[in-house]
Amino acid sequence: MNKTQILLGVNIDHVATLRQARGTLYPEPVQAALVAEQAGADGITAHLREDRRHIQDRDIYLLKEMLHTRLNMEMAVTDEMVGIAVKVQPYACCLVPEKREELTTEGGLDVAGNLHRLQWACDKLAGAGAEVSLFIDPDEMQIDAAVKAGAPVVELHTGCYAEAGNRLQQAEELARIRRAAVYAHSAGLQVNAGHGLNFYNVEAICAIPEIVELNIGHSIIAQAVFSGLAQTVKDLKQIMRNARLQSV
Ligand SMILES: CC(=O)[C@@H](O)[C@H](O)COP(=O)(O)O
Numbered sequence: 001m002n003k004t005q006i007l008l009g010v011n012i013d014h015v016a017t018l019r020q021a022r023g024t025l026y027p028e029p030v031q032a033a034l035v036a037e038q039a040g041a042d043g044i045t046a047h048l049r050e051d052r053r054h055i056q057d058r059d060i061y062l063l064k065e066m067l068h069t070r071l072n073m074e075m076a077v078t079d080e081m082v083g084i085a086v087k088v089q090p091y092a093c094c095l096v097p098e099k100r101e102e103l104t105t106e107g108g109l110d111v112a113g114n115l116h117r118l119q120w121a122c123d124k125l126a127g128a129g130a131e132v133s134l135f136i137d138p139d140e141m142q143i144d145a146a147v148k149a150g151a152p153v154v155e156l157h158t159g160c161y162a163e164a165g166n167r168l169q170q171a172e173e174l175a176r177i178r179r180a181a182v183y184a185h186s187a188g189l190q191v192n193a194g195h196g197l198n199f200y201n202v203e204a205i206c207a208i209p210e211i212v213e214l215n216i217g218h219s220i221i222a223q224a225v226f227s228g229l230a231q232t233v234k235d236l237k238q239i240m241r242n243a244r245l246q247s248v
């Protein structure tokens, strides 16, 4: 692993949120993905939710055909989603928990409590050629379970860090993520991270050398309203690069 490099996966869910708000043809998520790639995104993440609140099935199929980097399809661990992923054959599948009533993802997968189901999903998706990532809390028990499930990658949920109410709580959550990243790396897993990351909190996560890739969406699309998507991606990549280089 090249510890001086940290990759950025741009999650384009909320470009689709804007489209779904009026049921128009625009903004086109695929166009956003191509703009982000040209600006330096190392991959594109899209979350096909069961309720299709933003990304639609056609988005996933088009992204698979059009991307120059790679598609990371986020999905719940359901028969429906596994079936779609086996058809689409994205570069990667990130398995996430989903509740219809949630505003956004609220936590990591309980891999330890659903081991056989996760083993089944990891096997099916790997059989379709996808790199399987499990979206988990920064928790050693869940990391051990991810290894048992057969996933080569974990994505550490950074939501508690991002939403911490004060500096002490944020420092505690950052230390938890750092410990989990070291533990997961020592267990032979690739370590990614994501959820709630933005221009103001991303640098400390980039300073954790075991973390290979960040998946960031909502804050990029929000900033793009003011700076444009290409410039936002370029600016964020620069911040990430500098933070990583200063830490090694
Ligand atoms: C798992 C995660 O934190 C995000 O990638 C997820 O896509 C959030 O869901 P929404 O994009 O629907 O907010």
Ligand SMILES: NCC(=O)COP(=O)(O)O
Residues within 6 Å of the ligand: 011, 045, 155, 193, 194, 195, 196, 197, 215, 216, 217, 218, 219
């Ligand atoms: N897995 C995290 C992701 O893809 C983007 O999460 P967010 O930045 O939209 O919170």
